[in-house]
Amino acid sequence: MMDVKRRYVIPxxxxxxxxxxxxxxxxxxxxxxxxxxVGISEIFENSVKVIPLTGGYMPKANDLVIGKVIGTSPLSWEFDINSCFVGFLPAQDVFGRDYSPTKDELRQRLDIGDLVAVRIANFDRSRDPLLTVQDRDLGKIDSGELIEISPSKVPRLIGKRGSMIQTIEMATKAIITIGQNGWIVISCEDSEGLLKAVEAVKMIDALAHTPNLTERVKSMLGVVDGENNDTIND
Amino acid sequence: MTEDGIRCDGRRLDELRNISIKVGVLKNADGSAYIEFGKNKILAGVFGPRDVHPKHMANPDSGILRCRYHMSPFSVTERKNPAPSRREIEISKVIKEALQPAVILKDYPRTVIDVFIEVLQADGGSRCAALDAAAVALADAGIPMRDLVSACAAGKVADRIVLDVNNEEDQEGQADMPVALMPNLGKVTLLQLDGMLKPEEFKTCMQTALVGCKRVYEIQRKALMEKYFQNGEQ
Structure with missing residues (x-):
């Protein structure tokens, strides 16, 4: 691995x-x-970056996020995506190209308050983020437990190549949908597993900047080491 | 003040009052800080980036910063009318202008960052203390900043230049000069002067204030480190 120097920094x-x-x-x-x-600085061979420890979510094209319907207009839904911008999901994206505002009722498909897994199709400085549900795993979320964590800690929850989230999913048999905006939906048939998964996610949110987090999560979940040696130290 | 330069509250000429800062004290704010600067007790809360209301204030090229400095009716000995006074409006403006060079607003077009400052107890130099708290609250909110802003006043009392003027000295003294500094960039963002100073006195006064700002910065830094890294310097 490349030599990376890390340090705690403030603005x-x-x-x-x-x-x-x-x-x-x-x-x-x-x-x-x-x-x-405020975050952890990393110096690479020819670049520098800081992993933030606070801050809201800034939409990025292609991010999977979890949104909550907050309103409708004749041609689109408006979504709260835990960001300073409101997301727009065009009605045609759900109804198809022959959508007509006189014939179709938006609220019948997605009503206010519904949680939806969406992908950000497009976003730039001049316009609000455009959303889409045209993909696998996207669409209305019917069941599960919504947890809010800090968006800056999402990469930590996923872990390197998904190691952390795999660990939790395997230990608790839960299905976890992670929105890059810090909203996470956990569903599990077994209530005990659900509680454990929720606890693990909250623990990662609280201790995201500490080293050896995977080990701690594993011991909390009671996972025997050896099956998943993909520890991370960042 | 005594002959050997001991001031009315027992401080030396170049001594700050006791300062303590706590980060993240308000649950509902995106970032917050509480500062005790001698007898000053001030809360600062940051909300945003969020939608701008009224909408006509929004800037399509960059975010905007709004600041409200307010003194509680019980913050001074005689009850203060809670309506914003001429002085409070001025201080809100200068604090906003002192923070603006530090905050990188370009990343958040069409949004606003609101800074609310509530003075719970005032004892001279509250604009500096308020600015110190606001800068820390902004960092806590994860707003990108070029540098923290540290502020401290210096002044002239009984013909001598003193650091960090308190209320009594402000009333009796000959000059009061609040200064705000971006310590790492070495740029001054606020410079006010109430009273009269000779050119040489101004120079020493400025030097004294800048030294004070740097000391305040260390305290701000420590407060942020404590919140995010439990003071574990790497």
Whole structure:
């Protein structure tokens, strides 16, 4: 693995100086690389980035998020996607191209308050995020437990190549849908497994920046080591 | 003030009042901080980025920053009318302008970041204390910032330049100069002067205030580190 130097930083901290490329949450002042948020800085061979520990969700094209219907207009649904922007799901995306506002009733498919797994089809600075449900695993969520965690901790919950989430899913037999916006739906037939999975997710949210988290989650879930050696230390 | 430079509250000329900052004290705010700056007790809460209301205030190119400095009726000895006074409106404006260079608003077009500052108890230098709390609250909210903003006043009392003027000294003194600094970038974002100073006195006063700002920065930094990393410097 590449040699990565990590450090705890707050806004204004100089992470490094020299000819490096500023990546996420880093701002360049002359040849100084300065952190713009509270987080953990990582210096790679020719770039610097900061993994944030706080902050809301910023929509990104192709992200899978969980949204809540907050309203309808004649041609689209409006979604709360736990962000400063409201997501739009065009009615044609659900009804097909022959959608007509006089014939079809939006509320019959998705009503206000419904949770929906959606993908962000398009987003740029000038427009609100455009959503889609045209994909596998997308669409209305009928059952499960909704948990809100900090969006900055979602990568940690997933783990490297999905190791963390696999560990939880295997130990509890739960099905976990993770929205990049920090909204997570857990469904499990066994109530005990559900409670355990919820506890594990909350634990990751609380302890996201501490090392050896996978080990701790495993011991909390009572997983015997050996079956999944994919530990992460970031 | 005594001959050997001990002030009315027992401090030396270049001594700050006791400062303590607590991060994340308000559950419903996205970021918050509570500061005790001598006898000043101030709460700051940050909401956003979120939708702008009224909508005409929104800027399609960047986010906007709004700031409200408010003194509680019980914050001073004589009851203060809770309606925003001329002084509060001014302080809201200067705090906003002192924070603006630090906050990177470009990333959040069409949104607003609201900063609410409530003075629970006032004892001179509350605008500096409020600014210190607001900067920490912004960092807690995960708003990208170029640097923290640290503020501290200096002034002239009994013909001598003193750091961190309290209420009594402010009333009796000859000058009061609040200064805000982005410590890592070395840029001043607020400079006000109430009273008269000779050019040389201004220079020493400025130097004194900047030293004070840097000391305040260390306290702000410690408060953030404590909240996010339990003070485990790496």
């Amino acid at each position: 204004g901290d100089v992470i490094a100086t020299g000819p490096l490329r500023p990546e996420q949450n880093v701002f360049q002042d002359g040849d100084r690389m300065i952190s713009t948020c």
